[in-house]
Amino acid sequence: MHRFANPAQFNRLADRILPWAKFVLAASLLYGLYLAFLGSPPDRQQGESVRIMYVHVPAAWMAMFCYMVVAGASFTEIVWRHPLALLAGKAAAPIGATFTALALITGALWGKPTWGTYWQWDGRMTSVLVLFFLYLGYMAIWRSMDEEDKAGRAASILALVGVINIPIIKFSVEWWNTLHQPASVLRLDGPTIDSSMLWPLLLMALAFKAYFVIVFLYRMKLEINRRKLTVLRMSQVNRR
Amino acid sequence: MTDLFDMGSVGPFVWGAYGATFVGLAGLAVISLRANAQAAKEVERMRPKRRRNKAEEEN
Numbered sequence: 178m179h180r181f182a183n184p185a186q187f188n189r190l191a192d193r194i195l196p197w198a199k200f201v202l203a204a205s206l207l208y209g210l211y212l213a214f215l216g217s218p219p220d221r222q223q224g225e226s227v228r229i230m231y232v233h234v235p236a237a238w239m240a241m242f243c244y245m246v247v248a249g250a251s252f253t254e255i256v257w258r259h260p261l262a263l264l265a266g267k268a269a270a271p272i273g274a275t276f277t278a279l280a281l282i283t284g285a286l287w288g289k290p291t292w293g294t295y296w297q298w299d300g301r302m303t304s305v306l307v308l309f310f311l312y313l314g315y316m317a318i319w320r321s322m323d324e325e326d327k328a329g330r331a332a333s334i335l336a337l338v339g340v341i342n343i344p345i346i347k348f349s350v351e352w353w354n355t356l357h358q359p360a361s362v363l364r365l366d367g368p369t370i371d372s373s374m375l376w377p378l379l380l381m382a383l384a385f386k387a388y389f390v391i392v393f394l395y396r397m398k399l400e401i402n403r404r405k406l407t408v409l410r411m412s413q414v415n416r417r
Numbered sequence: 418m419t420d421l422f423d424m425g426s427v428g429p430f431v432w433g434a435y436g437a438t439f440v441g442l443a444g445l446a447v448i449s450l451r452a453n454a455q456a457a458k459e460v461e462r463m464r465p466k467r468r469r470n471k472a473e474e475e476n
Binding site for chain 2: 413
């Protein structure tokens with residue numbers, strides 16, 4: 178794992194992955210959007226508003242996935258002191274916050290025509306809102322201290338404590354009465370959703386995953402460059 | 418197959434959701450790429466300066 182602790186090696190690996198990720202993003206997004214709008218039928222009960230599902234559900238999956246990346250990076254930093262783990266968490270958090278905000282916004286826009294309300298304080302929506310606040314808290318801690326390593330350590334602890342929210346989001350629809358239906362894709366006995374709707378959903382999820390890889394790698398490069406700048410500036414100050 | 422421009426009363430909700438998603442994701446990507454390009458440029462700008470300073474010190 179410490180093989181990629183070298184920023185130059187990481188940058189070389191990122192440069193090899195980026196073109197492939199961009200190709201996957203373009204292909205899955207174009208075909209996914211085609212299926213989402215033209216190749217899939219309207220729902221019998223929800224009609225055309227079901228098309229919001231193809232962005233809402235992948236955004237919600239990505240919101241949880243990004244948090245696991247932040248938590249995994251935090252764990253790696255605290256246990257093994259991997260030099261790039263801190264930066265990985267810092268790079269993934271804004272992407273996760275964006276996906277969480279999008280899940281909340283698209284959920285509200287889907288909720289109004291389906292349930293007659295933009296918002297309800299039910300288990301699923303409230304736990305996703307808590308996830309959004311966890312992201313904001315994580316990013317706020319990073320900005321709150323001058324010493325980056327100390328800030329990163331404190332943010333990592335918050336990220337690890339917040340992991341408890343992930344199973345709450347996942348199982349909230351089973352534990353409490355909620356407007357949300359139970360899981361219909363990520364089930365032990367297989368998806369219950371029709372393949373005409375499952376394929377666009379999976380393709381959009383793949384597109385969002387490829388988007389994450391691209392933006393994450395660029396944000397990692399950004400954090401590495403920021404570190405280099407700090408070192409260069411410090412060395413200039415020390416020389417004077 | 419659906420008529421993209423005639424989704425009835427739910428049209429604004431569907432287009433609103435896709436519009437918000439596009440704006441959010443494209444916005445974050447542009448901000449990230451620009452910030453990285455700027456930081457990389459700054460690193461490059463400072464590197465020769467460091468080498469110049471070193472050469473001056475040696476003289």
